[in-house]
Amino acid sequence: MKNIIFYGAPGAGKGTQCELLINEYGYKQISTGELFRNLDDSNPLARQIKETIAKGILIDDETTAALVKQEIEKHEGNPIILDGFPRTLNQAKMLDNFFSNYIVINIDIDKRLALERALGRISCSKCGRIYNKYSKEMKPQKDNICDDCNVSLIGRDDDNEDSFNKRFNTYLDNVKGILEFYQSKDVLFTVEANESKYVTFDKVKKILGE
Numbered sequence: 001m002k003n004i005i006f007y008g009a010p011g012a013g014k015g016t017q018c019e020l021l022i023n024e025y026g027y028k029q030i031s032t033g034e035l036f037r038n039l040d041d042s043n044p045l046a047r048q049i050k051e052t053i054a055k056g057i058l059i060d061d062e063t064t065a066a067l068v069k070q071e072i073e074k075h076e077g078n079p080i081i082l083d084g085f086p087r088t089l090n091q092a093k094m095l096d097n098f099f100s101n102y103i104v105i106n107i108d109i110d111k112r113l114a115l116e117r118a119l120g121r122i123s124c125s126k127c128g129r130i131y132n133k134y135s136k137e138m139k140p141q142k143d144n145i146c147d148d149c150n151v152s153l154i155g156r157d158d159d160n161e162d163s164f165n166k167r168f169n170t171y172l173d174n175v176k177g178i179l180e181f182y183q184s185k186d187v188l189f190t191v192e193a194n195e196s197k198y199v200t201f202d203k204v205k206k207i208l209g210e
């Protein structure tokens with residue numbers, strides 16, 4: 001099975017599509033955002049990283065690439081999904097030194113919808129499952145409680161309008177270079193993500209030839 005790079009704006013649905021792929025095909029997900037959010041608070045460097053991502057600012061390419069390389073090595077032999085890496089053209093070039101046999105799925109969404117999704121997002125503090133308080137399909141059965149773990153759902157520090165706008169602008173600054181890079185390698189596929197997560201998932205499965 002090919003490895004996958006999910007690329008897309010904040011709130012596009014990368015993490016949500018990863019959940020579906022993991023459940024159906026057993027991919028291993030490497031989400032740089034999750035890795036940063038889960039760093040141990042007792043370490044000053046980790047606290048600094050968390051403050052940076054809460055503001056919607058990217059972590060430097062070298063730190064992020066080193067983390068991703070280490071995670072890829074941990075999962076050797078399994079099909080991998082990269083969620084949130086690369087995010088700059090420089091990261092994309094660095095990645096090619098230690099990752100291969102991949103396709104890139106670009107999840108395309110307009111800004112208004114992405115903002116709405118980000119502001120409604122809540123996730124399980126235990127298992128990380130992603131919900132959305134504004135979407136019928138993505139709501140938990142009981143308000144603010146995870147269907148699987150029965151523990152509280154929490155929002156993310158960067159899911160406010162100010163931080164979202166910064167993340168979206170960074171995305172706009174980088175998207176052209178990244179898509180051109182992968183287009184030139186003939187590994188790029190794009191799906192529109194403005195419908196239900198299952199409709200998007202069907203499009204992803206078609207790309208994978210499933």
Ligand code: AP5
Nearest residue numbers: 010011012013014015016032033059084117121132196197
């Ligand atoms: P990261 O955690 O990757 O955040 P992001 O890119 O901003 O993307 P999101 O997680 O916000 O969106 P998503 O596409 O995963 O959407 P989701 O599936 O949750 O990164 C956070 C930060 O870490 C960065 O800003 C940066 O600081 C740092 N960082 C990370 N990677 C880095 C890198 N490579 N280099 C440097 N720094 C890096 O869905 C969103 C919501 O919509 C959810 O509520 C979901 O339930 C809902 N939803 C999803 N699909 C649908 C649908 N079809 N219909 C209705 N609702 C839906």
Ligand code: MG
Nearest residue numbers: 014015031033
């Ligand atoms: Mg995500």
